[in-house]
Amino acid sequence: MEGHEKDFLGQMDARVGHWLQTPDPDYESDNQIESDSFFDGWLLRRMSHNAIFDVGGVLVDESLLDVRFACVPERCSPKVERGKFKSCCADLTVYLTTRERKRLNKYRKPLAKYMLAREPRLEKRIKGKKKKKKFWLDGDGDAFARPKKRCVFSLIDSEGRIRCHLHNFAAKNGIEQTDIQPVTCRLFPLILVDLEDGRVLVTAMNKDNYKAWGGKHPKFFPCLSDPELPPVIESMGPTLDWLFGEGFAAELSQAGALHRQEKADAEKALASEVEGD
Numbered sequence: 096m097e098g099h100e101k102d103f104l105g106q107m108d109a110r111v112g113h114w115l116q117t118p119d120p121d122y123e124s125d126n127q128i129e130s131d132s133f134f135d136g137w138l139l140r141r142m143s144h145n146a147i148f149d150v151g152g153v154l155v156d157e158s159l160l161d162v163r164f165a166c167v168p169e170r171c172s173p174k175v176e177r178g179k180f181k182s183c184c185a186d187l188t189v190y191l192t193t194r195e196r197k198r199l200n201k202y203r204k205p206l207a208k209y210m211l212a213r214e215p216r217l218e219k220r221i222k223g224k225k226k227k228k229k230f231w232l233d234g235d236g237d238a239f240a241r242p243k244k245r246c247v248f249s250l251i252d253s254e255g256r257i258r259c260h261l262h263n264f265a266a267k268n269g270i271e272q273t274d275i276q277p278v279t280c281r282l283f284p285l286i287l288v289d290l291e292d293g294r295v296l297v298t299a300m301n302k303d304n305y306k307a308w309g310g311k312h313p314k315f316f317p318c319l320s321d322p323e324l325p326p327v328i329e330s331m332g333p334t335l336d337w338l339f340g341e342g343f344a345a346e347l348s349q350a351g352a353l354h355r356q357e358k359a360d361a362e363k364a365l366a367s368e369v370e371g372d
């Protein structure tokens with residue numbers, strides 16, 4: 096297929112590659128086993144419907160072409176009348192790999208100072224006796240804490256929208272985002288799956304696959320349930336390019352259109368064959 100000579104998979108950010116191969120701490124839990132079993136069935140269905148195509152070594156789930164997404168934090172923040180809506184920065188657990196914890200720890204002192212000046216809710220955590228324990232970790236030490244029911248690094252801006260201190264801290268101090276922010280935070284609502292044998296699949300959370308990631312139905316997220324929002328491959332284009340190299344998002348869009356055209360042609364040809372019988 097045109098353009099597929101490019102090796103996008105080979106350009107995958109090494110930190111993301113390591114993150115992908117690190118299982119979540121709850122990988123042996125009953126919930127995870129249930130999600131894995133749902134995932135196996137989902138993947139089988141996608142393959143049997145010819146709904147997966149290749150873009151430079153990266154396997155892409157066709158539904159990625161249909162998901163609409165843009166971050167609209169004014170609709171989900173804990174400080175607004177958000178009704179049934181959930182927020183990725185308030186309601187979801189963000190696990191960290193050992194490497195992510197180490198990267199974050201490099202900035203422990205300036206981060207503590209930065210957060211103390213901006214988040215009074217963290218005063219006890221930062222100044223408390225348990226200083227050895229990183230103020231950002233939960234009781235198990237493997238995920239971000241959520242004091243006052245939102246991520247330890249979340250901020251509520253002057254308009255009541257939920258935002259990210261880590262993102263701002265990185266920008267202010269000229270730190271590359273992945274050097275400090277967990278991969279999970281950068282991806283939402285994209286999903287990367289390590290299929291083993293070096294194969295990687297990319298999709299986005301949607302109504303047909305959310306159970307495979309142990310997530311909530313997309314109707315609970317304002318950024319995933321509004322058909323007026325832009326296609327996720329546009330709004331998350333910079334993230335897709337960060338993941339697999341410059342030009343990946345554009346290539347994916349072209350390859351997706353071609354894949355759909357080929358599928359439609361094949362179905363038409365089959366229909367006329369059946370008619371001709």
Ligand code: SF4
Nearest residue numbers: 166167171182183318
């Ligand atoms: S990505 Fe969605 S859930 Fe997360 S803050 Fe934005 S609108 Fe809310």
Ligand code: SF4
Nearest residue numbers: 184246248249259280
């Ligand atoms: S670190 Fe930032 S992006 Fe990640 S969950 Fe916390 S507030 Fe949200």
